[in-house]
Amino acid sequence: MTVRTIGGATIQKVEEICGPGFKPARMFPKFVQEAFDAQKHWMVPEHVEPGSDRLVGSVHSWIVKTPKHTILIDTCLGNHKQRHNPGWNNLDTPFLERLKACGCPAESVDFVMCTHLHVDHVGWNTKLQDGRWVPTFPNARYLFAKREYAHWESERRAQGAGKVNDGSFDDSVLPVVEAGKAVMIETDHQPDPLLTLKDYPGHTPGSVGINLKDGGRQATFSGDIMHHPIQVYHTDWSSQFCWNQELSAKNRRKLLEDCVESNALLCPAHFPGANAGYIRPQGDAFRIEWDR
Ligand SMILES: [Zn+2]
Structure with missing residues (x-):
């Protein structure tokens, strides 16, 4: 398992599942086949089936x-x-064992941070114990962006119990709040001297980027x-899951500009394979240099 270092801090990816999903024309409303084909030579087979x-x-x-x-992100x-x-229903993976194998048993986590509150970013917040959802990380504070939480709480009032984000708000977010383990934070909150947050709304109303900085280096x-590295090359290709397509595109570009400026190692939530890289300007967009 790759352990990357940023100054005195370390980063490790722990995978739950990986595989082919949507076709790009379905994923990206602004999809253009020729533009996709022009990048296929390096995307197949790691990023495109x-x-x-x-x-x-x-x-x-x-x-x-x-x-x-010790901080767990998403x-x-x-x-x-x-x-x-x-593909996401009733999973039974050894995710907690994998965490432990990385030197991160559940008890050791001090902070859980969710970049946003979609179903695939909150699941292990809780586990099933005696028929109830309880916080998985017993010694952790769970940090939720105030604006993000408020949005989904209001959606729950509108949609009813068990509906929001395919039920995950009820089984993976609310039990944490009810257990008194949640802290609603503003973006200027600093859980650790090396960590800062920045707002990049668009995919959801309260999506944040988390920056780790030390020794003159940064990871974001x-x-x-x-969702996919093709969006580094086509920043206006927001996904069909984005709450606000235009705002998402605008802040995707902003994030990539920020990564160029700070020479940050970009660590997204769904890139397979090398899964992290450095962003460089290219034409009127960007390219990614994988950190292998
Ligand atoms: Zn996701």
Whole structure:
């Protein structure tokens, strides 16, 4: 398992599942076949399934260890959860064992941070115990962006219980709040001297990027501000899952500009394979230099 270092901190990716999903024309409303084909030479087979063109994506968490804290960024789908997507329904993966194998047993996590509150970023917030959803990380504070939480709380009032984000708000977010483990934060909150947050709304109303800085180096955890590396090359290709397509495109470009400026290692939530890289300007967009 790759352990990357940023100054005195370490980063590790822990995968829950990985495989081909949507075809790009379905994923991106602004999809253009020729533009996609022009990048295929490096995307197949790691990022695009040969033959079918389906986009390959992983669902993973990032473990960040600073000299002071162990932080888990995004918590995937979780086990035993009832979901409409058959590939995400009633999973039973050894995710917690994988975390432990990375030197991160559940008890060691100090902070859980969700870049946003979609179903594939909150799942392991809770686990099933005696028929109830309880916080998986017993010693952790769970940090939720205030604006993001408020949006989904209001959606729940509108849609009713068990509906929001395919039920995940009820089984993976609310039990954490009810257990008194949630902290609603503004973007200027600094959970650790090495960590800062920045607002990049658009995919959801409260999507944030999380920056880890030390020793003159930076990593940026970007959640779903991008789903697939083709969006580095075509920043206006927002996904069909984006709450606000235009705002998402605008802040995707902003994030990529920020990564260029700070020479940050970009660590998105769904890139498979090398899964992180450095962003460089190219024409009127960008390219990615993989960190292998
Ligand atoms: Zn996601």
